[in-house]
Amino acid sequence: xxxxxxxxxxxxxxxxxxxxxxxxxxxxxxxxxxxxxxxxxxxxxxxxxxxxxxxxxxxxxxxxxxxxxxxxxxxxxxxxxxxxxxxxxxxxxxxxxxxxxxxxxxxxxxxxxxxxxxxxxxxxxxxxxxxxxxxxxxxxxxxxxxxxxxxxxxxxxxxxxxxxxxxxxxxxxxxxxxxxxxxxxxxxxxxxxxxxxxxxxxxxxxxxxxxxxxxxxxxxxxxxxxxxxxxxxxxxxxxxxxxxxxxxxxxxxxxxxxxxxxxxxxxxxxxxxxxxxxxxxxxxxxxxxxxxxxxxxxxxxxxxxxxxxxxxxxxxxxxxxxxxxxxxxxxxxxxxxxxxxxxxxxxxxxxxxxxxxxxxxxxxxxxxxxxxxxxxxxxxxxxxxxxxxxxxxxxxxxxxxxxxxxxxxxxxxxxxxxxxxxxxxxxxxxxxxxxxxxxxxxxxxxxxxxxxxxxxxxxxxxx
Amino acid sequence: xxxxxxxxxxxxxxxxxxxxxxxxxxxxxxxxxxxxxxxxxxxxxxxxxxxxxxxxxxxxxxxxxx
Numbered sequence: 001x002x003x004x005x006x007x008x009x010x011x012x013x014x015x016x017x018x019x020x021x022x023x024x025x026x027x028x029x030x031x032x033x034x035x036x037x038x039x040x041x042x043x044x045x046x047x048x049x050x051x052x053x054x055x056x057x058x059x060x061x062x063x064x065x066x067x068x069x070x071x072x073x074x075x076x077x078x079x080x081x082x083x084x085x086x087x088x089x090x091x092x093x094x095x096x097x098x099x100x101x102x103x104x105x106x107x108x109x110x111x112x113x114x115x116x117x118x119x120x121x122x123x124x125x126x127x128x129x130x131x132x133x134x135x136x137x138x139x140x141x142x143x144x145x146x147x148x149x150x151x152x153x154x155x156x157x158x159x160x161x162x163x164x165x166x167x168x169x170x171x172x173x174x175x176x177x178x179x180x181x182x183x184x185x186x187x188x189x190x191x192x193x194x195x196x197x198x199x200x201x202x203x204x205x206x207x208x209x210x211x212x213x214x215x216x217x218x219x220x221x222x223x224x225x226x227x228x229x230x231x232x233x234x235x236x237x238x239x240x241x242x243x244x245x246x247x248x249x250x251x252x253x254x255x256x257x258x259x260x261x262x263x264x265x266x267x268x269x270x271x272x273x274x275x276x277x278x279x280x281x282x283x284x285x286x287x288x289x290x291x292x293x294x295x296x297x298x299x300x301x302x303x304x305x306x307x308x309x310x311x312x313x314x315x316x317x318x319x320x321x322x323x324x325x326x327x328x329x330x331x332x333x334x335x336x337x338x339x340x341x342x343x344x345x346x347x348x349x350x351x352x353x354x355x356x357x358x359x360x361x362x363x364x365x366x367x368x369x370x371x372x373x374x375x376x377x378x379x380x381x382x383x384x385x386x387x388x389x390x391x392x393x394x395x396x397x398x399x400x401x402x403x404x405x406x407x408x409x410x411x412x413x414x415x416x417x418x419x420x421x422x423x424x425x426x427x428x429x430x431x432x433x434x435x436x437x438x439x440x441x442x443x444x445x446x447x448x449x450x451x452x453x454x455x456x457x458x459x460x461x462x463x
Numbered sequence: 464x465x466x467x468x469x470x471x472x473x474x475x476x477x478x479x480x481x482x483x484x485x486x487x488x489x490x491x492x493x494x495x496x497x498x499x500x501x502x503x504x505x506x507x508x509x510x511x512x513x514x515x516x517x518x519x520x521x522x523x524x525x526x527x528x529x
Contacts, residue, residue, distance in 0.1 A: 299510050302503035309500055321483055333492030336485060337500055340477050340493075342468075345504040350518035352510055357519070 006072050006167050006221040010114070013071030016060060020053035020071030020116060027073040027118055031165050037146055039138050040160040042078050043085060043120040049073070052116045067114030069228055074168040077157045078120035079127060080104040081201035089203040090125040090153070092136045093319055093326050104201025105236070106170055106212050106229050113228040118166060121156030125328035127172060127205040128312055128335065129153050130180050130400035131382075135328045139382045142185060143459035144425055148379040151181030151400065154215070158185040161215045162459060168225050169215045174205050175304055176374075176404025178213045182416035183374035183428025184400075186457025188222050188445065189215045193435045194411030195240040198233035206311035207238070208350070209304065209408060217456035219446040222415070223248040226438065247439045251446035258440060261292035263372035263432075270389055270402050271376035278419040278427045279373055285453040286444070292370050295359050296352075297406035303349035303356075304409040310346045313338030353409060360410050364434035369444050371429055373403050374416050378425035407432055415441040417448060420455040429454075468501040470494045 004012075012018040028046055035041050059066040076082070079089040081100035088094050102108070107117060122140045124132055132140040132155025140155040142148040143163040150159040154171025158181030161169050171178045173191040182189030190213050197212040204210050214229070216222040230244035262283050268276065282288070313320065313335050320327070320335055327335060376389060380396050387396045407414055407430060415431045431448075433440040448454040474494055478485050485493055 296510065299506055302506040305503050306500060306507060317483075324484065324489065325486065333489055333496045336478075336483070336489065336493045337496035339481070339483055340474060340497060341500055341504075345500075345508065347518065348510075348512070349504075349507050351512050351516050352507060354519045355512055355516050 004167065005218055006069060006216065006224050009072050009167065010068060010070045013056065014060065014065070020056040021050070023071050024049055024053040024073060024116055024118070027166060031118070034163055034165060037141065038143055038159050038163050039140050040121055040156040040163065040165065041075065041119045042088065042122050042137050042156070045082065045117055045119050049116050049118045052111065056114055056116070067112065068224065069110060070114035072115045072168060073118045073166045074110060074115050074170070075117065075119040075121050075157070075160055075166050076104070076107060076170040077123050077154050077172060079123060079172060079203035080107055080170060082107065082117065082120055085120065087203050088120070089127065090123040090134050090137070091328070093323065100201070102201070105198040105233050107201070109229045109231070110225070115168070121160055121169060123156055124153035125331045126312065126316065127153040127174060127177055128331040129397060130176065131397040132156060132181070133330055133382060133397070135330055141382070142379045144186060144457065145379065147381055148425070149184065149382050151184035151379065153177040155181045157215050158182050158187055158189070161185070161187045161217060162457070164217070167216060167221055171213055171215060172202060172205070173211045173213050173408060174209045175308060175408055176401040178215065179374050179404045179414060179416035179428070179430060180400050182215055183418070184379040184426060186418040186426030186428070187215050187217055188219060188418065188456060189213060189416040190222050190226055190438070191408060191414045191416070192226065192438050193413045195238050196413070196436070196438070197229050198236045198239045200233050200235035200239070204315065206308040208307050208311060211408065219251055219442055219449050220248070223251055223442050242436070245439065247442050250439050250443060253443055255286065255444065255447045258368045258444060259290070259366070260286060260288045260369045260371060260444065261290035261367040262288055263370050264291040264293045266294065266297035266406070267372045267403055271373055274378070274423045275373045275376060275427055278422045278429060279371060281419060281422070282371055282429055282448065282453055285451050286448060288371065290367060292363065292367050294363065294370070294406060296356060299352060300356050300406040300409045301402065303352045304405045306341065306345050306349040309334065309338030310341050357410050360412065361434065368433060368437070369440050370432045372407070372432060374428040374430050375400050376402050378423065378427055403430065411435060413438045413441050415445040417445045417454040418457055420452055426457045468504070470497040470501060
């Protein structure tokens with residue numbers, strides 16, 4: 001498997017130690033050999049990739065700089081537009097859509113930096129799920145135990161990085177769809193501040209809450225990819241006009257001056273013991289003694305569920321009305337139910353969001369970074385419908401967002417970091433900061449990585 | 464309102480009024496999904512908010528957004 005990181009690959013290609021075409025050949029061979037067991041890819045864009053890699057090599061031979069991600073293979077959740085392919089968003093219905101006329105904005109930014117797109121990745125239908133148990137395209141399997149889920153909805157994106165098919169993938173996160181699969185697959189993920197990265201050319205799910213983001217095996221890779229994707233985009237009205245604020249050069253600054261707390265109350269219930277042990281391990285390693293109570297976190301999760309259901313259903317109302325039977329049985333009833341939600345529930349949820357965000361801004365006057373668990377339990381077997389938690393029987397997939405939903409609801413930047421040696425299956429933590437402080441979450445993640453606290457897990461077959 | 468919500472009474476009538484067909488084989492799951500949403504809506508609706516708290520969307524006449 002090609003385990004080299006972004007920095008190593010780009011340095012080797014730019015330094016003419018390896019050609020982009022040689023890197024690509026290895027990547028395509030790894031995917032061909034390994035994807036059958038994992039089912040991460042729904043399309044491999046090999047012809048396009050071969051042409052792009054040749055162009056990078058030609059540019060280097062001519063003395064031009066192809067960019068900081070020269071020759072780095074990457075793949076994207078199949079809700080990102082890829083020129084010439086229909087954007088599936090995990091659905092059967094959208095196979096019939098016209099092929100995308102051009103790449104999504106984030107794909108264009110990565111390729112402009114020299115990266116090579118190699119394919120599209122599996123997901124829950126229309127991003128409405130946390131397990132990537134897709135009935136149309138099959139489940140994505142966790143590289144650490146292929147009988148278990150990879151998490152979702154960006155399950156293919158997390159699994160492709162966990163299996164080291166590629167060093168970088170893009171996902172999207174509405175309620176936890178980057179952070180949950182990152183935790184379950186043992187890789188790093190970043191969900192930046194709402195509005196930081198353009199969503200132009202990304203098939204939306206619930207526009208009030210949708211974020212683009214990335215998966216990698218290290219914080220340096222994550223920062224390099226994130227920096228390449230920042231910047232305003234008038235084609236996405238939610239995309240901030242802030243100029244790029246690069247973070248790659250800040251990662252080694254350590255923890256000096258950063259006030260860190262552990263999320264208390266809500267975030268210390270409804271999980272299995274090993275998840276809370278991972279939080280305690282992080283608190284000890286990072287010397288955290290402060291506890292932080294996020295107010296009304298449970299209400300925030302509830303409000304996120306209402307907003308998601310309504311906005312998701314509205315986007316697909318025409319298809320729900322005329323061809324509901326073509327929806328994945330895993331999503332169909334929830335989409336139909338969302339179409340019937342009384343309007344006051346939605347408006348109150350949106351009004352609550354305003355109140356909640358104001359409370360969190362206050363909270364971040366006293367603390368810079370908050371550590372919280374990512375999921376209440378590690379990956380469960382594919383097909384498992386329910387879990388027993390604190391004496392309650394809960395939906396197995398639906399409850400994976402207990403700890404992620406209250407944070408994305410406020411649009412806060414989060415790095416999902418895998419805790420080294422947390423157990424037989426990967427467990428991750430969320431590192432959270434005030435809006436626009438991606439620099440802080442990445443610094444804390446990098447400091448934890450340097451201490452050996454955080455590390456991408458290696459699947460048994462790869463170690 | 465959310466606490467008194469009765470999905471079994473509401474769903475068939477609301478779906479018919481909206482012209483949203485629900486297959487008999489899906490009805491049970493839709494009722495279940497809406498019951499979950501009603502339960503969490505009860506949590507949201509019970510949270511008191513001052514009238515001056517408005518949703519965060521910013522509308523401008525020339526662009527339709529901020």
